[in-house]
Amino acid sequence: MNAQTIKQRFGIIGNSATLNRAIEVAVQVAPTDLSVLITGESGVGKEVFPQIIHAFSSRKHGGYIAVNCGAIPEGTIDSELFGHEKGSFTGAYDSRKGYFEVANGGTIFLDEVAELPLSTQVRLLRVLETGEFLRVGSSKIIKTNVRVIAATNVEIPKAIHENKFREDLFYRLNTVPIAIPPLRDRQEDIHLIFRKFAVDFAERNRMPSISLTPEAKTMLDNYRWPGNIRQLKNITEQISVIETNRVIDDNTMRLYLPDYFQEKLPALYRDNVDQKTFNSERELLYKILFDMKTDVTDLKKLVLDIMQKGGVDAELHTNNAKIIKKLYQDEPAYIEEEVPKQQISINDHQVKHIEDTEEIIEESLSLEEKEKELILKALIRHSGKRKYAAEELGISERTLYRKIKEYDIN
Numbered sequence: 576m577n578a579q580t581i582k583q584r585f586g587i588i589g590n591s592a593t594l595n596r597a598i599e600v601a602v603q604v605a606p607t608d609l610s611v612l613i614t615g616e617s618g619v620g621k622e623v624f625p626q627i628i629h630a631f632s633s634r635k636h637g638g639y640i641a642v643n644c645g646a647i648p649e650g651t652i653d654s655e656l657f658g659h660e661k662g663s664f665t666g667a668y669d670s671r672k673g674y675f676e677v678a679n680g681g682t683i684f685l686d687e688v689a690e691l692p693l694s695t696q697v698r699l700l701r702v703l704e705t706g707e708f709l710r711v712g713s714s715k716i717i718k719t720n721v722r723v724i725a726a727t728n729v730e731i732p733k734a735i736h737e738n739k740f741r742e743d744l745f746y747r748l749n750t751v752p753i754a755i756p757p758l759r760d761r762q763e764d765i766h767l768i769f770r771k772f773a774v775d776f777a778e779r780n781r782m783p784s785i786s787l788t789p790e791a792k793t794m795l796d797n798y799r800w801p802g803n804i805r806q807l808k809n810i811t812e813q814i815s816v817i818e819t820n821r822v823i824d825d826n827t828m829r830l831y832l833p834d835y836f837q838e839k840l841p842a843l844y845r846d847n848v849d850q851k852t853f854n855s856e857r858e859l860l861y862k863i864l865f866d867m868k869t870d871v872t873d874l875k876k877l878v879l880d881i882m883q884k885g886g887v888d889a890e891l892h893t894n895n896a897k898i899i900k901k902l903y904q905d906e907p908a909y910i911e912e913e914v915p916k917q918q919i920s921i922n923d924h925q926v927k928h929i930e931d932t933e934e935i936i937e938e939s940l941s942l943e944e945k946e947k948e949l950i951l952k953a954l955i956r957h958s959g960k961r962k963y964a965a966e967e968l969g970i971s972e973r974t975l976y977r978k979i980k981e982y983d984i985n
């Protein structure tokens with residue numbers, strides 16, 4: 576039987592590859608007796624999968640019992656699953672068969688399995704491993720032949736970490752895992768499912784079906800759907816009831832998806848226009864990165880030259896005027912705190928092969944001298960006008976002011 580027929584039979588809408596794959600795995604595993612663990616966020620549509628597995632198994636004529644483990648009080652769950660003997664606890668007026676006994680030869684679906692108390696998890700592990708269990712209040716071993724399928728929207732590894740779920744049980748249940756993807760990861764299915772819910776609702780209530788403008792459809796497709804298909808169903812029905820205009824535009828849709836912009840901001844980039852902005856921003860970033868890389872390469876070269884020559888001479892200064900100028904222009908504050916005079920010499924301790932340390936220190940002082948000299952020259956040339964002197968030196972007025980103070984230039 577192909578996936579399409581199964582979808583029709585079980586009322587599954589959607590054609591995404593991940594959904595088709597999950598259906599395929601369910602059909603493949605159905606004829607075996609292996610345990611299956613179905614995982615996925617709340618509302619993704621887990622509940623239909625155990626039905627598919629049961630329907631395609633050799634147990635299809637046996638019983639199928641779905642147990643919502645989260646809905647049974649902790650005090651009675653063992654008795655519900657495994658039965659009890661008369662008088663085994665207050666109120667046990669009669670003995671009673673549990674689901675594992677009733678479903679002998681069939682399938683049990685343990686929904687919300689992560690909600691089981693740890694003591695029940697021990698009993699479950701035993702029945703999975705040996706096919707044996709005890710009724711509450713009895714020491715008589717009962718044998719059963721039940722296939723177990725479990726489902727959860729809880730991240731089990733996290734529950735194991737928090738000691739809320741037994742690791743051995745997890746591995747036992749998870750023999751064949753089927754993960755149902757969240758709705759936001761099957762974008763192509765969203766509108767299909769919406770249409771199905773809209774048409775169903777209209778037929779049930781004998782009214783025209785709602786439809787969406789292209790903008791409203793884009794919103795629907797880009798929404799995060801934290802409640803998945805269940806939420807999509809609720810919203811479709813709400814709109815169907817409330818809106819008199821049967822063509823829903825983006826403004827109306829926004830009313831039903833109030834957290835749309837917070838939830839799915841990156842969706843803006845999906846729009847063609849915004850994609851353009853995104854691309855040009857990306858180009859800009861690439862350019863900045865490229866420029867930075869060029870600067871770093873220039874700087875490396877400069878440092879190497881300084882180290883090889885043992886200091887800065889006039890030639891070096893002229894050859895590297897551009898990068899030196901850029902350095903001072905770009906980051907005066909940084910230079911002020913982190914790159915002053917000594918650093919060039921102090922940094923040299925990292926380069927151990929330079930032998931004559933004294934000479935380096937002396938030469939590095941000449942950088943200061945050179946700088947002082949240049950500043951003086953520029954000030955004289957511009958009759959002490961700092962603004963023009965700074966411009967010519969290629970540094971900010973603030974840096975020049977600081978250097979004048981530092982070098983005590985009058």
Ligand SMILES: Nc1ncnc2c1ncn2[C@@H]1O[C@H](COP(=O)(O)OP(=O)(O)OP(=O)(O)O)[C@@H](O)[C@H]1O
Nearest residue numbers: 587588589616617618619620621622623728804805
């Ligand atoms: N592919 C689908 N096509 C149409 N309806 C779907 C589909 N998947 C799920 N539904 C519907 O969405 C609703 C939620 O599905 P279901 O109850 O299976 O969710 P769940 O995964 O068990 O969630 P939870 O973890 O909260 O129990 C149901 O009404 C179900 O019929």
Ligand SMILES: [Mg+2]
Nearest residue numbers: 618621622686
């Ligand atoms: Mg469920």
